[in-house]
Structures are given as C-alpha cells and as structure tokens.
Amino acid sequence: MYRSAGIVLALLLLAPVTAGAATAAFQTTDPAGRPLDSVVLSLIPVARGALPAPRPARISQAGKAFSPIVSVVQTGTPIEFPNNDTVRHHVYSFSPAKVFELKLYAGKPEKPVLFDKPGVVVLGCNIHDHMVAYVVVVDTPWSVVSGLDGSARIADLPSGDYLLQVWHPRRLGLPDLPVRTIRVNGELSEKVVVELKP
Secondary structure (H helix, E strand, O other): OHHHHHHHHHHHHHHHHHHOEEEEEEEEEOOOOOEOOOOEEEEEEOOOOOOOOOOOEEOEEEOOEEEOOEEEEEOOEEEEOOEOOOOOEEEEEEEOOEEEEEEEEOEOOOOOEEEOOOEEEEEEEOOOOOOEEEEEEEOOOOEEEOOOOOEEEEEEEEOEEEEEEEEOHHHOOOOOOOOEEEEEOOEEEEEEEOOOOO
C-alpha cells in the first residue's frame, strides 16, 4: 500500500513538468503555395521569464561553402567556424548585430564567436566572394528552420502565448514581416505564407 501511494505521489509530482510541454508544427509556402525551405520561425514568449541557457552552435566550411547556409540561434550563443576545406578561409561579417573577422585560417579557430545581440548576421569570405550564409539571432531558444518540404517543428515547448517571428534570406531589404501572437497549448499546426523578393 505504501509503495503504490509513493508511485501515485511521484506521478503527481511529474505531471506538471510534462503536461505543459507542447509542439508547434509549421508548413511554410510561397504565395503560389509551393513549399518554401530556409524559413526561420521563432517563437518568442510573451511572458518573459527565465530561459534555458544558449547551446553552442557550429557553421562549417566545406566545398567552398558554408554549412548550414541559414542558421538560427539564441542570443548569447557561441558559434564555432571549423574550416574543413583544403584551402584557407577568411570569415567575416559587417552586420550591425555582429561585426567580426576570422582572418585567413585552416582547421578550427582558437575560440568560438559569441553572437550576443539579436538581429540578422550576413556571413562572407574575403577569399571566396560566392560564399554567403545567414545567422538569425533571436531572444528565444524556440526556433527552427524549415526543410526542403517546407515543414518545421518545435517540440518541448512550454504552453503559453508567443510572438511568431518569420524571416527568409530572400526578404533582405524588404520590411520585416508582421509579428503575430499565437497561443500554444498541446499540438499546434500553422501554415505560414512568406512573400519574397522577385
């Protein structure tokens, strides 16, 4: 009897932790209804509380290209830039959200670069002009980039109200898309249509 009471008590203690977890699924398209990849979707909590610590990220160079080309990270994330090519690269950004330079190098730089301000950071290479990548820095750990089929999913999301922020590389130079409030509770499914530059 004591053992079964202990199990019931343990389940009750665990219930609030798992009951609040939700999932947000997105389908991103262009205005013609075609699936759209590389869309950054960020859920910023309306009620600002303590957020999990940022997790380190990595953007590598191989085949004279950045990988991934589009990343989204939480403000305060350190990013490593390993060079897996047989040639040296010179990675830089002049974007207001992060100005930095990793001068001509091979292998792995001595320390990661800290992305400490929200905004869009455009990366380039001084040696190879065709190399371009984008880092979207946001004040939330709950973000995702849509895949080739336009789908994206954020799991283990605390239930509540969020601001949905949307970005795509082909919107550079256009006004920001309107931010809208959505309520997440259990399973959420959203279609997101993104207007692009011609």
